[in-house]
Amino acid sequence: MRISSVTMYEQSTASINRQQNDFLKISQQIASGRRVVNPSDDPQSAARAVRVDQSKAITQQFEDSRVSARNSLAQTESILNSISDSVISAKTRLVQASSDTLSDVDRESIASELKGIYETMIGQANATDGNGRYLFGGYADNAPPFVKNSEGNIEYKGDDNARQQRIDASRLMPVTENGISIFQSVPSGAGYVAEAVKSGLDGQPIPGERNTGSVTFSGPQVSNVNDPGYGDSYRIVFGGTEESPTYSVQRFDADVPEWTAYDPEGDGSFTDSSYDASGEQLSFGGLSVTLKGEPVAGDEMLVAQSGSDQRPADLFRTMEAAIRVLETPAQTPAEKAELRNTLNTSMRDLDNALDNVLTVRASAGAKLNExxxxxxxxxxxxxxYEQTLSDLVDLDYADAISEYSLRQVGLQASQKAFVDIKGMSLFDFM
Structure with a gap:
């Protein structure tokens, strides 16, 4: 078979080019540290590497999201700690104000201190995060959640949601709390609270209506949680005359809804019953309340669970009531009774508020642990992911260096063979 010079040159050139291509490929692998430089090097590994790389990027995004969530929760926990300190400070001053040795001027001074604590609470309730968003407004985070209305009372303008953030593929975590859960809620175990307040047929307190008698209360105490009426809301309504006062116990019927006579025995024993001003202990609905003092017909005492519809929880309302009564001189028996009753109610409300804030704070701490x-x-x-990605595309340098040396020898052999073949010509012997 005749082999032409052109064929020898073409085959030699093709061999050199092939060897150079293999040599260049291994050189690129060593330079990049990757076995799969181009998808064509290993299509299956390249495809798997793309999926692993995407999963790795998503995992990194979740990690960044957790950093943001941790910052929000840490700030929330810090503010809740400050709020709990404020509540404790307010309770301490109310205990001080309860002393009968204080004058009206002394109580007014305590009221000034409570005003400072009250304004501090409002500032904490309207705290913002590092991005200027209000922490406790839910998703309505572009405006202060707590504002004063025309009457000077605090109203909540946020919503009842808590902002959430996805911290992992299967976990959507609330990273803030709304203002309702902190300032207008009580823990599930909160009990009954008594208050000297007049309420309408709908069970809601009548603004500005106060008792004019001198009846004070202590309690309520729970005597029987298995009583069929335990859990309902009650009010004690005084009637009769100054010489012969009476009282009636009413239960709020949510089905109507209105106040109805409390008559568990069907004998009317809790309706227009004689009242002893020197001291009267009433038991109803599994509760016990002790009353003392002279009532005026129309005076009322509300006994309801804290956080119920008849007595919604509101930390700011509690502070406002305490400040108001401490700023009012207490000279007459009725004024002294209102002072005593309001302080007793406020201290119970502050206890419930503190328990609630600590519960919410514990929840934030649990989320930080999570x-x-x-x-x-x-x-x-x-x-x-990094190990899998390395197994798929990273280079084994020991194998690569051996391959590099082999390809180098192959290229040199091809070049030497071409030089030798090129010199095999009959013209050299002519």
């Missing part, structure tokens, strides 16, 4: 756990899981997942 973030640590999810962070650890995310770190392990990221390491697994």
């Amino acid at each position: 973030l640590d756990v999810v962070d650890a899981v995310g770190s392990n997942r990221m390491l697994n």
Whole structure:
């Protein structure tokens, strides 16, 4: 078979080019540290590497999201700690104001201190995060959630949601609390609270209506949680005359809804019953309340669970009531009774408010702990992705260097063979 010079040159050139291509490929792998430089190097590994790389990017995004969530929760926890300190400080001053040795001037001074605490609470309730969003307004975070109305009372303008953030593929975590859950709620275990207040047929307090008698209360105490009436709201309404006062106990019927006579035995024993001004202990609905003092017909005492519809929880309302009564001189028996009753009610409300704030704070702390756990899981997942990605596309340098040396020898052999073949010509012997 005749082999032409052109054929020898073409085959030699093709061999050199092939060897150079293999040599260049291994050189690129060593330079980049990757076995799969182009998808064509290993299509299956390249496809799997793309999916792993995407999963790795998503995991990194969740990690960044947890950093943001941790910042929000840490700030929330810090503010809740400050709020609990404010509530404790307010309770301390109310205990001080309860002393009968204080004068009206002394109580007015305590009221000034409470005003400072009250304004501090409002500032804390309207705190913002690092991005200028209000923490406790829910999703309505572009305006202060707590504002004063025309009457000077605090109203909540946010919504009842809590902003959430996805910290992992299967976990959507609330990273803030709304103002209702902090300032207008009580813990599930909150009990009954008594208050000297007049209420309408709908069960809601009548603004500005106050008792004019000198009846004070202590309690209520729980005597029987298994009583069929336990859990309902009650009010004690005084009647009769100054010489022969009476009282009636009414229960709020939510089905009507209005106040109805409390008559568990069907004998009317809690309707227009004789009242002893020197001291009267009433038991109804599994509760016990002790009353003392001279009533005036029309005076009322509300006994309801804190946080119920008849007595909604509101930390700011509690502070406003305490400040108002401490700023009012207490000279007459009725004024002294209002002072005593309001302070007793306010202190119970502050206890419930403190329990609620601590509960919410504990929830924030639990979420911070959960973030640590999810962070650890995310770190392990990221390491697994990196190991998988390395197994798919990273270069084994020992094998690569051996391959590099082999390709180098092959290229040199091709070049030497071409030089030798090029010199095999009959013209050299002519």
